[in-house]
Amino acid sequence: MQDFSSASNDQLPFFFQQLEELFLFDLEQAYVASCALLARCKQIEPSALHLTKMHLLHSKMLWGKGQYHAALYAITQTLKIIQSHSLFELKAEAYLWRGQCNLNLKRHVIAVEDFTYAVELALEYSQISIAIESYVNISQIYYFAEQYDASKEILIIGYRLAVLLNDHKQITKSGIFLSNYLIESGDHASALYILNQIESSSLQYGDMTWVVEAGVNIATAYAGINENELAEVYFESMLAISKFNHALWAKSLTLLKYGEFLIQQNRYEEAIDCLEVSVEGISQFDYGNVRQKSAKLLLCAYKHIGDFESALFEIKKYKQFSESLLSDHLLHGLKGSALNLSRLDRSRKKIITTRKNFEHMLDLISPGESRVRYQQFKLKCSSASNSVEVIHVQLLGLLYVTGLYLQKMNALLREFCLAESTWTKLPNFAYLIIPDQAYINSSLALHQLEKIINGFPWRWHGLNPPEVKIQLIPLQSAIEFLLPLEDGGQKNELFI
Numbered sequence: 001m002q003d004f005s006s007a008s009n010d011q012l013p014f015f016f017q018q019l020e021e022l023f024l025f026d027l028e029q030a031y032v033a034s035c036a037l038l039a040r041c042k043q044i045e046p047s048a049l050h051l052t053k054m055h056l057l058h059s060k061m062l063w064g065k066g067q068y069h070a071a072l073y074a075i076t077q078t079l080k081i082i083q084s085h086s087l088f089e090l091k092a093e094a095y096l097w098r099g100q101c102n103l104n105l106k107r108h109v110i111a112v113e114d115f116t117y118a119v120e121l122a123l124e125y126s127q128i129s130i131a132i133e134s135y136v137n138i139s140q141i142y143y144f145a146e147q148y149d150a151s152k153e154i155l156i157i158g159y160r161l162a163v164l165l166n167d168h169k170q171i172t173k174s175g176i177f178l179s180n181y182l183i184e185s186g187d188h189a190s191a192l193y194i195l196n197q198i199e200s201s202s203l204q205y206g207d208m209t210w211v212v213e214a215g216v217n218i219a220t221a222y223a224g225i226n227e228n229e230l231a232e233v234y235f236e237s238m239l240a241i242s243k244f245n246h247a248l249w250a251k252s253l254t255l256l257k258y259g260e261f262l263i264q265q266n267r268y269e270e271a272i273d274c275l276e277v278s279v280e281g282i283s284q285f286d287y288g289n290v291r292q293k294s295a296k297l298l299l300c301a302y303k304h305i306g307d308f309e310s311a312l313f314e315i316k317k318y319k320q321f322s323e324s325l326l327s328d329h330l331l332h333g334l335k336g337s338a339l340n341l342s343r344l345d346r347s348r349k350k351i352i353t354t355r356k357n358f359e360h361m362l363d364l365i366s367p368g369e370s371r372v373r374y375q376q377f378k379l380k381c382s383s384a385s386n387s388v389e390v391i392h393v394q395l396l397g398l399l400y401v402t403g404l405y406l407q408k409m410n411a412l413l414r415e416f417c418l419a420e421s422t423w424t425k426l427p428n429f430a431y432l433i434i435p436d437q438a439y440i441n442s443s444l445a446l447h448q449l450e451k452i453i454n455g456f457p458w459r460w461h462g463l464n465p466p467e468v469k470i471q472l473i474p475l476q477s478a479i480e481f482l483l484p485l486e487d488g489g490q491k492n493e494l495f496i
Contacts, residue, residue: 016053092127183224188222235258377422377434380434393432412452421436
């Protein structure tokens with residue numbers, strides 16, 4: 001471990017970065033190191049900015065250790081320092097972590113309000129990563145409150161911002177939560193679509209727990225579409241990764257999901273072996289819902305092999321966890337469910353407003369994009385002559401569609417479509433374009449676009465040049481490409 005006994009003020013930013021990285025790989029060492037650096041900070045009297053950052057970092061370590069009350073107290077003291085020294089650029093991060101602590105202490109409605117305030121502050125100081133993380137946490141609380149549509153809407157906001165900003169941490173986190181939602185909804189194909197996109201980001205960010213969570217979701221999604229051999233390969237691989245990295249929560253989650261898969265395959269003895277080992281980590285990290293699911297799965301497995309004594313024991317555990325979850329339901333706190341739902345709805349409206357402000361401020365999504373761009377394109381198709389030819393663009397050979405590809409293609413098409421050209425995005429990295437009438441013919445427009453895409457310096461941006469297929473198609477064929485989006489509720493368009 002780093003020796004902090006002679007650390008100077010100038011070295012603090014470097015040590016802060018080291019602690020952040022250590023937090024991803026070894027929480028115990030990170031916590032010990034944080035305590036040592038905090039002690040050193042009290043000796044050297046650092047600037048208010050450095051001291052505040054140290055307190056924020058240490059509160060994060062306390063949270064990671066499960067010391068939620070201590071972390072909440074530390075954050076409260078940090079907010080006082082922020083206020084007294086006018087360090088308002090750190091306020092959003094402080095409210096994010098206060099919301100995390102309140103969430104783990106089951107103060108759900110207060111947590112939503114903390115996260116919402118963090119989003120508003122993040123907007124003011126252009127701290128998009130903090131906003132995305134807040135969105136993801138908020139979505140989970142709405143899900144627990146059975147506000148499923150609001151939960152999904154907020155998740156998609158966070159995921160889209162993360163992809164467009166190419167933020168690997170937030171792409172991974174928001175993508176995992178969104179895929180969880182889709183799997184729970186039975187939409188395994190869309191879950192795989194998301195997971196395939198975030199896999200490279202999860203590896204680049206490097207948090208092995210999240211790598212495993214993404215892999216476990218891939219396995220679960222494959223099981224959902226009856227690709228059982230692939231599912232088992234992923235389960236075994238994630239189990240090996242979690243064991244190698246001593247990631248107890250990741251290992252327990254993998255064993256739980258693997259056990260559920262084995263039960264579906266009527267392999268009850270193997271399922272029991274997995275589920276019994278998973279209990280250690282589940283009881284350490286989870287406060288109810290996962291333990292409830294574990295008891296339910298064990299009950300099912302024991303019953304099928306005729307071990308009714310063990311099944312009875314799991315029934316009692318399941319009942320205990322269910323009663324605990326009911327008593328801790330987030331709408332039972334404060335002054336009643338009606339008030340809490342009202343407060344949640346006020347927060348949701350603020351979140352939608354901040355999303356629009358982010359999009360306009362950062363020019364992430366120009367006025368014609370997504371649903372509006374799709375509707376504009378469809379409207380132009382309905383009024384165009386049947387003789388009109390549409391440009392169909394496909395970018396091929398890409399294993400993963402990263403946020404940078406999306407950013408660059410959007411920028412190129414905005415440049416190409418400056419006049420009256422209209423375009424929309426399709427799934428699988430394809431686009432439709434109705435060229436401006438200023439072009440002598442559609443073929444000229446096609447060659448011009450091909451020149452723009454092929455001439456773009458992809459490698460300068462760390463991207464492999466895609467294989468581009470551009471062709472002219474009849475108007476009716478373009479309309480047929482749009483139909484699957486319309487029938488599917490434009491779900492793939494919303495994810496990007």
